Amino acid sequence: MRKIVVTSGKGGVGKTTVTASLGRKLADMGYRVVMADADVGLNNLDVVTGVDSRVVYDIGDVIAGRCRVFQALVQDHESTAKILPSSGGGEMSAQAFRGVTDSLPECDFLIIDCPAGIENGFHRAVSAAEEAIVVTTPSASAIRDADKVVSLLRAYRLEDISLVVNRVRPDMVARGEMMEAADVARLLRVPAIGVIPEDDCVTLYQQLGRVPSFALSEKAFCLLADNVANRTKKYAEPATFRRRRRWR
């Protein structure tokens, strides 16, 4: 099983969005996927994937011995992936979280949605992983915080670190008002494996279900999943994406 943590320096840059979309794409490719929420208190992977109303047990219940790990897994509506929700409060040690992820039923990918910040939650999520995807937007503050996280990840001896640049606006990049992903990757000295455009469909369809395949961001998430599955580092700057016309 490959254990990948999706993390960031700055909060709100798209970790949960990347976790959900990447997990679903890998599941569509035929892989057995579990997406785990490592955020205690501000857990929202269950909300973003739309399974929150079907959560019976969460990781906290597994740790407390109230259920077995497979009972806490919730089937995603939109793919074959399963979601391991986090509890809405209390403390969870890194060791306990790792114990739960180690006891998961056989699967190909464990994608861990890391909480924002570099405190306990970060330690918990990263300790359970063997690879890391750092998500950043192209803004200066997000990049600076991502840089700190990359250094920290190296201190954890997580050498397989890659980058997803999210919310890229091709029009702004073309006008020189936004950094392109290649420059962000160079600054952070981490290979980019995904460049996701700013796409209103992401927010809209997070409320309704799955982002439709014609959305701009979907092509980018497919490329990201291909890279993860094949351990490649290919990507396309969003300027090259075209919204596919749907003729009736």
Ligand SMILES: Nc1ncnc2c1ncn2[C@@H]1O[C@H](COP(=O)(O)OP(=O)(O)OP(=O)(O)O)[C@@H](O)[C@H]1O
């Ligand atoms: N590519 C995108 N285009 C447009 N909106 C996006 C994109 N990616 C994420 N968003 C929106 O940005 C908001 C924050 O995303 P998300 O919750 O995934 O961030 P996060 O890093 O997990 O946040 P937190 O640090 O609070 O856990 C959400 O409303 C989401 O819909």
Ligand SMILES: [Mg+2]
């Ligand atoms: Mg999140």
